[in-house]
Amino acid sequence: MSGKPKVLYVSHNHPTIRPGGAEAYAYELYRAVRDGGEFEPLFLARTGPPVSISSRYHEGTLLTGVNEDPNQYFFYTDTLEYDWLNGTPRGKAALTKYLREFLRAQQPDVVHLQHTLFFGYDMLREIRQTLGEQVPILYTLHEFLPICHRNGQLVRTTTEKPCREESPRRCHECFPEVSPQAFFMRKRFIQSQMSAVDRFIAPSNFLRDRFVDWGLPADKVVPEEYGRLPVTAAPTRERRKRNRLVFIGQLSYFKGVNVLLKAMKRLQEDGADVHCAVYGANLELQPDEFRAEFAELLEATKETVSFEGEFNHDDLPTIMADADWVVVPSVWWENSPLVIQEAAQHRRPVIASDIGGMAEKVHNGVSGLHFKAADPADLAQTIAGAISNRKLWDELQRRIEPPYAMDEHVRSLTRHYKELLASKASEDEEELVTPRAPATEIEDVRYA
Template sequence: MNDPRAPGGSSANDMLRVLVVSHGHPNLSLGGAEVASYNLHQGLKSIPGAQSFFLARVGEDYPGHGRSALMGAEDADDELLYHADDYDPFLISNRNTADIRKDLRRLVRTLHPDVVHFHHFLGLGLEALYTVREALPNAAILVTFHEFLPLCHHHGQMVKTEGLKLCETASPISCHGCFPEIAPGAFLRRKQFIQSMLGLADAYISPSRFLADRYVQWGLPADNFSIIENGLNVSEKAEPRKLTGSRNRRSKFAFFGQMTPYKGVDILIDAVQRIPESVWGDDASLTIFGGNLGRQPEPFRKKIASLLEKAEDRVRFAGSYQNKDMPALMRQVDWVMMPSIWWENSPVIIQEAFFHGRPLICSDIGGMAEKVRNGIDGLHFRAASPEDLADRMIEILSNQGQWEHLHKGIQPPKTHLDTAQEHLNLYRAVIANRRVPRVELSGDLQQSA
């Protein structure tokens, strides 16, 4: 895997035109990948040597133009929206290849970027890579991975559909086990199609080594991968919470994120209600900052309701939040909880917690275990085990020196400017070393399983 810090063959004074492509705009669809891609765009605009443009996909909930899939973004000359809603989630494919051939091709030929960097293709379709390569054979194409969507049809989580157990390997047979209505041969054709589209890229980026290793195991070349952490674009830092009450403890826990089965909020609530009253006391609390519970499957909603009834007033909901609210929210808490039952990659909440000096308690798997150093800047617990998580929380509440020790071990996360410079170095290296691929670019973009 490559070192993105190594400068490429171009002079640092050469201006590179970069098009950053995302599956959503953070002003319209707030998520980790949307924020990461937009932060990169803003970072590239702020450092010497790059001119950046941002293209974000919008879907059926956003009104489109009748004649073009392209639309301007409000109050931003260098940001564009691309309307795409005819999407095949199995193939990660856009059925509307006419708009791709007409509007996306016209856009990239007009902008003529040196680099096209896909931060995601969800909703947009892998055919976008094909069109960019066809329209700009000499441009460098890069892809950043945020989860396992090309590997896993189960929302890219690498979690079994039955029992939500962790999945170690993606294969046609194992995928057929999760989706018996889809034949193994269809999963094989899916893999071949997706790998052929990803093969048009010159380089791949992963924010965690864990995620990159999974893609290499799946079949992508290791030499094409670079590890670059997503940069954080935050200026206001929250000071440590002022301690009050007779116990004078660091006893305020918080969960930030969507309330889905994969995020493990049920594990967290279960753990809280297991802690003895003598340890929990009247000063401890868990606050859940997040939403979308109403969109989850009914069995999960019922499970949460039952757990909340047992936890009583130990847990409170604060609803969804915006990024701008984070400093104020962090001032209310001491510990950030990440009980995800899937591998995760590099959740932005880890960087946000570290920026504000809050230790994390997280599952001991995947990108979480890679980013949070057990006993140094946070604590691990056995994934999907409310018993083990309860034990960690009991240790914390019983040992007030723990927070100060972990707080001192936190290293400041990378800023969006740091990350933009690493990306710019990688772009130059890719351009200096790439050879224009000999690819047959004829026929219909659409493939079928």
């Protein structure tokens, strides 16, 4: 034991099992705190079907260790039925028995959740009840899953347009099989569980504003960008033209890869001298209709697009060295896409959709370019202008600022942890001096 106070990080998956941006960030944060922070970190990663094919291998427990690291644990939820509407497991034994036993054994001083998916929002209340009021709970918001039943994407099923406003009526329009009353109760349930959280971390101002609009108390939601571990920047290869693009991300409808391929098809038909490499994972998890369109577009653009599939993150410098532009064509709002930070680390300008977290993180005409979201024609026009203007690339690259460093991020989070611990200790002392008056009426725990 290190003698340091403990912070427990909770993730909905482990990047070695299923790669993803939030998972990769959570694991990098754990490693950074382990290697140089003031807290001893623990890492609890949910795993098991349907996202992972792995299943538990010890009967009698849902917990196993991860490799040789004594502070990392897998938590298997393959035995649970999951209520996707309300974000809660129908069987509660995983929370009331196994999670409770884990928390009692580890006794973390701080709990910092990166996600509750498959654990369930009930996890928040279980952590509070098991560890008590003196343990701060923080929650990093990575997308809009508490707000939106459509996988947290905030995209309308009726129009495929980004959505700015939720309500029982509007949510029912997107999902006619779910009543407005059920959506009303969904929001009440999720907010009641999230009221156990002391501080929410929002990696973008756009995301923070959406959650405050939804009902989280503004003073509980603080902006804090993702930190990035240092890397050796990819070399900038001399080329006569800056006409090589790269897409790096999940292969899904919402990430807009098919929007990019449609734009590449237009450019190919126009005879443009351009090439795009597509890197991504989890195609097998996507609907058949999306996969069929993706395959058709790949075939139609085989002269200008190469599909590279899943990649090892250690190969990112090589991938960036072969690219001039990084394209982020998501059709949903996004939060703070890690690929934008990775592009900045390797000094590659970004061509991004003009909405949400992408528009916030990429300054149009300064460090990158915007195009009209979900519009292949506008993307094709933007790419054509970008690759035909060598001076533009030079100017954009020169103005790219380095991303937020992980060591700075760890120091900032440590201040949050210490501040909350001190506040909790002060509250305990105050209660000892001044006993709480007996309740005279039922407290209303709803958000305003």
